[in-house]
Amino acid sequence: MANDGSTRHLISLDDLDDGTLRDIVERGAAHARRAGGPASTASSRPAGTPGATLAGTVVGIYFRRTSTRTRTAFTSGALRLGAGVIAYGPGDLQLNTGESSDDTGRVLSGMLDVLVARTADDPTEMRVWARQHRMAVVNAMSADEHPTQALADLTTLTLRFGSVDGLRVLYVGEGNNTASALTRGLSRYPGVHLELRTPPGYGLAPEVHRRAAATAARGAVVRERHDLAELPKDVDVVYTTRWQTTGTSKPDADWREVFAPFQVTAEVMALAPRAVFMHDLPAHRGEEVSAEVLDGPTAIAFDQAENKMYSAMAVLEWCRGTY
Template identity: 55%
Template sequence: MGDTHIQQGPGPEHGLFSLAELPPPLITGLAARAVELFHDGTAHDRPLAGRAVGLLFARPSTRTRTAFTVAALRLGAAPVPYGPADLHLAGGEPAGDTGRALGSMLDVLVARTPGPLDDLRDLSRQGRLPVVNAQTPEEHPSQGVSDLATLALSFGDLTGLRVLYAGEGNGTAVALAHALATVPRARVTFATPAGYGLPEEDLRAAERRAAAVGATVGQIHDLCAAPREVDVVCTTRWRTAAARHADPAWREAFRPFHVSEGLLSRWPRASFMHDLPAQRGDEVEGRVLDGPRSLVWTQAAMKLYAAMAVLEWITGPGD
């Protein structure tokens, strides 16, 4: 009788965990591919036909979950959805054990979890399974691809682009820093409340990558020090501040970073971006979010095409 036991051990991790780990040409290539798919969503030969894509969303998601589900369908795959309590991870099963089981059945796993990111790496290693980080507290890398694609769609050549991000240095900001650090001669400024900035390690990594292409990535804690010339103003929801910090007056620290029409008037030609969901009246004024300079709804639509580009790459030949 032959050996019928599956005894595979862990393999190397594989997937999209952080944009900091991807070579710059791959990041810009994914963004360019997303733009191609935005213009023609049928510009592919259903490369995931016959494959199964697991979609684990242990935290709320509107755009990212829908984007990856529809992306899997359009590329020919069968999506397998999991909610926050559907897997035994919720009951304490080690991520590695879950990974070994899922890896014998799925072709790729897309996961949004409360963290840590190392759990997704463990799922990938133990299951020998490509894993896409669809947001952990550390980073939201597919959002970074989507944002870079939105900018490329709107501005064309991004060389020398000037970007101001106002708000919390959370996982969306981290992904944006790593994405924009690949743009030659870009000037990127993160304006964050003191104590709510980008993690030092991520900021330094983005600075080093930016320097290689003549770009700059920096951080300030007072919008009075913002650049005089800006092409794009970005923000994101203040969703993690209260959870991460015990200061009951945290909103007061954030109030100066509210993107109002008055603030945006400092840069009369600048576009506006927000990854959504938005809390009108907190991080952004409603008339800015819905105004003529807003790229927000294009940015939301681009998430589908960024998801398609990521799935196409991660399951492609040699990956």
């Protein structure tokens, strides 16, 4: 396995500088355009198939939690770029019999070029695996952040609007790992306005706000409230996620009553007539979003899901330094 010093890890969007963040997003959008993917601007045209930029690369896919989109996106994306793939289920590695994370990472790094992992725990274990520089480690979702989801979202926005700069986004729902990553990503684009409306007691962690403020681009604004009064009407995007995040539980037994007002309905969308609707999926119609919205003409959630594959391709190429 070659080690040319170009291996890079993606544990958090905070690991990326502004230029790298934009490069990965633009690369994902380029893959989508080349394939004739969804949600492209009118000027986008298919331009053939991707090259085998990952030929000879072996990608490990290790998911301890359920996944449809992210696992399939990285598997399909790796195969399309010429890589081989080894998939591990939650009970497959000797971590279950007491092997240390450090030893596991050392072993895998001698055989894999990239490890894409979903633990749904804090990212400490992934940081342990990333101590070496032979195998790239990609966070496919941890408890506090879903960085590859945000990259897919930014790719979708780029395809839909031509640029993320200056967009106005309304997020409605829990301040979960998707919201955390979305905040970290959007705040890095000039002029972006992100307004989050989260249920009381279920907002973003203060550290996410602090980090977004510290890295915010010129003119970028992030605000959070815990009600649905005076919703902004001049937004380009309304975004939500399901109420029950993968691998988590709510501390409050009556949490559904707290979340109930934070549903994206046709009435909410009518307040922002030019907005598209986004959802990271899976969705629960009648909970966080009405069927009328999710299955309606303004929704681009399933385009967003497909774009996750093109974004995953860009992440894998960046990790290996092949573009």
